[in-house]
Amino acid sequence: xxxxxxxxxxxxxxxxxxxxxxxxxxxxxxxxxxxxxxxxxxxxxxxxxxxxxxxxxxxxxxxxxxxxxxxxxxxxxxxxxxxxxxxxxxxxxxxxxxxxxxxxxxxxxxxxxxxxxxxxxxxxxxxxxxxxxxxxxxxxxxxxxxxxxxxxxxxxxxxxxxxxxxxxxxxxxxxxxxxxxxxxxxxxxxxxxxxxxxxxxxxxxxxxxxxxxxxxxxxxxxxxxxxxxxxxxxxxxxxxxxxxxxxxxxxxxxxxxxxxxxxxxxxxxxxxxxxxxxxxxxxxxxxxxxxxxxxxxxxxxxxxxxxxxxxxxxxxxxxxxxxxxxxxxxxxxxxxxxxxxxxxxxxxxxxxxxxxxxxxxxxxxxxxxxxxxxxxxxxxxxxxxxxxxxxxxxxxxxxxxxxxxxxxxxxxxxxxxxxxxxxxxxxxxxxxx
Numbered sequence: 001x002x003x004x005x006x007x008x009x010x011x012x013x014x015x016x017x018x019x020x021x022x023x024x025x026x027x028x029x030x031x032x033x034x035x036x037x038x039x040x041x042x043x044x045x046x047x048x049x050x051x052x053x054x055x056x057x058x059x060x061x062x063x064x065x066x067x068x069x070x071x072x073x074x075x076x077x078x079x080x081x082x083x084x085x086x087x088x089x090x091x092x093x094x095x096x097x098x099x100x101x102x103x104x105x106x107x108x109x110x111x112x113x114x115x116x117x118x119x120x121x122x123x124x125x126x127x128x129x130x131x132x133x134x135x136x137x138x139x140x141x142x143x144x145x146x147x148x149x150x151x152x153x154x155x156x157x158x159x160x161x162x163x164x165x166x167x168x169x170x171x172x173x174x175x176x177x178x179x180x181x182x183x184x185x186x187x188x189x190x191x192x193x194x195x196x197x198x199x200x201x202x203x204x205x206x207x208x209x210x211x212x213x214x215x216x217x218x219x220x221x222x223x224x225x226x227x228x229x230x231x232x233x234x235x236x237x238x239x240x241x242x243x244x245x246x247x248x249x250x251x252x253x254x255x256x257x258x259x260x261x262x263x264x265x266x267x268x269x270x271x272x273x274x275x276x277x278x279x280x281x282x283x284x285x286x287x288x289x290x291x292x293x294x295x296x297x298x299x300x301x302x303x304x305x306x307x308x309x310x311x312x313x314x315x316x317x318x319x320x321x322x323x324x325x326x327x328x329x330x331x332x333x334x335x336x337x338x339x340x341x342x343x344x345x346x347x348x349x350x351x352x353x354x355x356x357x358x359x360x361x362x363x364x365x366x367x368x369x370x371x372x373x374x375x376x377x378x379x380x381x382x383x384x385x386x387x388x389x390x391x392x393x394x395x396x397x398x399x400x401x402x403x404x405x406x407x408x409x410x411x412x413x414x415x416x417x418x419x420x421x422x423x424x425x426x427x428x429x430x431x432x433x
Contacts, residue, residue, distance in 0.1 A: 333374015
């Protein structure tokens with residue numbers, strides 16, 4: 001059968017299954033098997049599928065994912081979020097809409113620690129939204145700020161998204177990817193703060209005001225143990241003291257010790273954290289296993305080459321092709337979660353990007369930035385649903401407030417796409433590239 005037919009078969013079956021409400025991991029496996037049966041026997045397909053699914057998760061690097069998930073859940077339940085919010089308020093007290101600005105900065109700090117946009121949106125929104133509501137903030141605006149800034153944690157390390165990308169991109173250095181995410185992640189947060197500032201200034205939202213030196217010192221001292229986690233984990237990984245997986249283990253131990261010291265984690269809540277982490281890890285690892293099977297089917301059938309040729313046939317202009325890739329990835333992010341999107345579409349788009357002179361590091365940052373925007377975009381944006389669930393504001397009302405954020409974040413995305421130094425400058429400066 002022709003490659004074009006196999007390509008259509010794979011994505012049609014996959015799309016129909018998703019439309020019918022079949023879980024995405026199961027949809028990936030079924031569509032992969034159906035497509036493989038077009039050229040292989042049943043015995044070959046079942047054997048190869050199981051083999052690829054097993055080898056797909058048989059990686060020491062992937063062990064970091066459940067460990068970082070566990071660390072993030074410990075932070076969410078261990079009193080760390082509250083201390084980070086208080087610390088963020090110190091820097092935003094005299095800025096119009098200071099609580100919204102603290103929300104953004106808190107998401108950047110907590111997201112960087114937990115590596116999860118959903119955890120950041122839940123922890124920060126749940127802590128700061130009631131205060132914003134009490135101070136007269138528009139509920140839809142407050143919710144939109146929280147949602148728009150939560151995905152910064154997917155770019156600012158440590159983050160499991162870069163670990164997944166490293167695995168599927170052929171072993172790209174995780175420490176290099178971590179450093180590459182800092183500037184785009186910070187730019188994403190600053191862009192969100194600019195829109196929040198403009199809106200707050202227009203509506204005369206209150207400022208928190210100055211705090212006494214004694215209170216500022218007390219707040220900073222409370223936050224330092226949490227902030228040291230970034231220095232220890234990232235410093236250790238980049239410095240070559242330990243691997244990303246070992247760093248994740250240290251992260252778990254550190255968060256557990258902090259939670260015990262803060263006396264905010266009981267044995268019962270610790271068991272709940274373990275169960276929640278195991279469930280989330282199981283979902284993600286099964287997605288990785290399923291996507292490994294689909295990646296094999298696509299490679300065996302020559303699907304990436306067909307899609308690459310189709311995109312390259314649209315134009316010979318590098319800028320047009322990169323913008324087209326971004327648009328496609330944004331649409332994918334609107335309908336698909338970040339992990340399967342990385343696993344399925346990296347083998348398709350990475351060779352195109354490299355043929356245009358883009359490094360695997362820069363492409364990885366661009367890809368995950370697109371998925372960050374997908375996280376906050378209807379109809380499937382997980383952060384969008386979490387943020388709205390916390391505040392009780394409808395998705396329709398919040399989406400209107402999110403429109404300015406979409407515009408400025410897309411501008412930042414284009415900057416990351418066309419200015420390599422934004423993602424490769426820091427790793428190069430540190431001698432990682």
